[in-house]
Amino acid sequence: MVENFALSLENVEKYFPPTASGWRAFVHPILRLTVPALRGVSFEVKQGEVLALVGANGAGKSTLLRILTTLLIPTRGRAQVCGFDVAREPAKVLLQIGYHTGADSCFYSRLTARENLVLFAGLNNLSGAEASRRISELTGPFGLGELLNRQVRTLSTGNIHRLGLARAMLHRPSVLILDEPTRSLDPLAAAEFRRFLLQQIVGVHGTTMIFASHTLAEVEQLSGRIAMLDNGRLLTCDTLAGLKAAAGADTLEESLEILTRRASRETQ
Amino acid sequence: MKNSPQFALTLRKLALLFRRDFAVASSYRAAFLIEIFQALFGCASFYFLSRFVQSAALEKSLPAGTNYFSFALVGIAFFDYLSVALVSFDTSLQEARQNGTLENLLVTQTSLPVILAGSSLYPFVLMSLRTAIYIGWGAVLFGFPLREANWLGAFLVLGASVLAFSGLGILSASYLLIFKRGNPVTWAILGLSSVVGGMMYPISVLPVWLQHIARLVPVTYSLEGMRAAILGHASTRELLPSIAGLLLFAVILLPVSFAIFSWAVRRTKITGTLTHF
Numbered sequence: 365m366v367e368n369f370a371l372s373l374e375n376v377e378k379y380f381p382p383t384a385s386g387w388r389a390f391v392h393p394i395l396r397l398t399v400p401a402l403r404g405v406s407f408e409v410k411q412g413e414v415l416a417l418v419g420a421n422g423a424g425k426s427t428l429l430r431i432l433t434t435l436l437i438p439t440r441g442r443a444q445v446c447g448f449d450v451a452r453e454p455a456k457v458l459l460q461i462g463y464h465t466g467a468d469s470c471f472y473s474r475l476t477a478r479e480n481l482v483l484f485a486g487l488n489n490l491s492g493a494e495a496s497r498r499i500s501e502l503t504g505p506f507g508l509g510e511l512l513n514r515q516v517r518t519l520s521t522g523n524i525h526r527l528g529l530a531r532a533m534l535h536r537p538s539v540l541i542l543d544e545p546t547r548s549l550d551p552l553a554a555a556e557f558r559r560f561l562l563q564q565i566v567g568v569h570g571t572t573m574i575f576a577s578h579t580l581a582e583v584e585q586l587s588g589r590i591a592m593l594d595n596g597r598l599l600t601c602d603t604l605a606g607l608k609a610a611a612g613a614d615t616l617e618e619s620l621e622i623l624t625r626r627a628s629r630e631t632q
Numbered sequence: 633m634k635n636s637p638q639f640a641l642t643l644r645k646l647a648l649l650f651r652r653d654f655a656v657a658s659s660y661r662a663a664f665l666i667e668i669f670q671a672l673f674g675c676a677s678f679y680f681l682s683r684f685v686q687s688a689a690l691e692k693s694l695p696a697g698t699n700y701f702s703f704a705l706v707g708i709a710f711f712d713y714l715s716v717a718l719v720s721f722d723t724s725l726q727e728a729r730q731n732g733t734l735e736n737l738l739v740t741q742t743s744l745p746v747i748l749a750g751s752s753l754y755p756f757v758l759m760s761l762r763t764a765i766y767i768g769w770g771a772v773l774f775g776f777p778l779r780e781a782n783w784l785g786a787f788l789v790l791g792a793s794v795l796a797f798s799g800l801g802i803l804s805a806s807y808l809l810i811f812k813r814g815n816p817v818t819w820a821i822l823g824l825s826s827v828v829g830g831m832m833y834p835i836s837v838l839p840v841w842l843q844h845i846a847r848l849v850p851v852t853y854s855l856e857g858m859r860a861a862i863l864g865h866a867s868t869r870e871l872l873p874s875i876a877g878l879l880l881f882a883v884i885l886l887p888v889s890f891a892i893f894s895w896a897v898r899r900t901k902i903t904g905t906l907t908h909f
């Protein structure tokens with residue numbers, strides 16, 4: 365009964381072609397896919413659940429999120445969002461998801477915040493009236509009031525990320541996908557951003573959320589379950605308490621260290 | 633003497649900055665090669681232009697009642713439509729990649745072809761405005777003949793040209809998607825078209841073998857039709873061969889270029905280079 369899950373991954377594998385430079389770059393698009401990024405990843409996320417992806421750089425977190433956003437096609441296996449296959453039904457998947465990365469530059473900086481939102485609302489099939497109504501609805505909770513008529517280039521990084529979240533929520537997605545959402549925020553702004561995610565996105569809207577993060581406090585604060593990736597493999601997908609119990613550790617950091625070491629010993 | 637270590641240090645910094653730019657530029661080897669061939673196309677264009685302006689038969693090769701100024705103005709103004717068609721898709725992709733909006737655009741419920749087509753509308757409108765201003769200045773200040781032009785015919789030729797050129801533009805964008813930079817499709821089409829397409833001189837001044845190649849380039853039909861409509865006062869019926877030629881290019885190029893573009897998008901989703909630059 366895969367359809368009951370907001371997200372479902374069955375044995376997902378992703379391989380890339382080897383990096384090529386110089387004249388070899390001309391054959392890069394047709395090179396064999398030999399570099400593994402994800403290997404046999406399977407898990408499900410229930411409606412309204414918050415799942416954190418953790419792991420070292422290159423563990424496969426962003427690759428997994430990009431597969432869910434249809435920006436990448438898995439090499440093998442099946443990934444579904446709200447019952448729709450990301451490779452075969454990308455248009456239906458895009459109806460279900462909102463996506464925001466922690467990148468500072470993700471808007472048209474010379475347009476105002478409102479102009480940006482109106483543009484992306486239109487590209488998400490909202491009519492002019494719907495877009496206005498939705499922007500008004502999001503303005504209060506997202507604290508965008510005075511910012512809407514300012515050019516994006518004049519906004520602080522924290523406010524740009526609030527705007528990014530508002531954009532991701534414009535078309536009322538069932539699943540919110542965030543790739544290191546607080547990576548460029550200072551600690552205070554990051555804490556405020558997390559509170560906002562918990563209260564508004566998860567609390568009020570009940571949106572399913574999957575996010576990648578290197579900030580363990582954030583992972584502990586936001587997630588119901590934690591999926592740990594190492595070299596493209598899923599080591600575990602459990603609650604914080606389950607993870608600590610499996611590792612026999614007191615903290616998340618310790619648990620991650622122990623589980624990673626254990627996995628590397630097993631693969632040797 | 634005190635200044636000489638400072639001077640040497642500054643020289644070293646200048647050399648380092650030059651070496652930085654050279655290293656970055658030479659990592660895009662195709663772009664380097666393209667520069668060499670672009671110079672060849674530029675040189676060839678000037679050679680044929682000189683043959684034309686030195687020729688005693690110059691007057692005879694122009695449409696009746698016009699001069700070289702009118703001929704060249706139409707050539708330059710409308711050749712730019714080809715440039716816009718080729719460059720606008722590339723530019724919108726590059727800009728979206730560079731300002732970080734490409735991923736956000738791609739996860740909307742709008743397909744990439746629609747995003748690219750929409751993003752090229754403004755450059756086309758701007759180009760049309762620029763062309764109108766060019767011709768307006770030409771008419772007001774330099775006697776460009778406007779009164780007897782067949783504007784309906786000119787618009788039909790322009791519409792057919794935009795369709796044909798868009799096919800080339802989509803091919804060019806496909807190359808950029810896959811290879812990221814140094815687009816030889818754009819320079820090859822623009823370079824060849826500038827030599828054989830009749831922008832600055834009639835194709836009759838070209839060697840016969842190049843005249844045959846000119847028939848394989850859509851801009852030839854576009855400029856012929858445009859000059860016939862605006863300068864030669866041709867009726868719409870007389871413009872049909874040019875329009876039919878352009879539509880034939882469109883019928884062949886648009887499906888082929890869309891198929892290649894779809895393959896390119898899918899391939900970049902497999903190789904993971906869709907949003908790289």
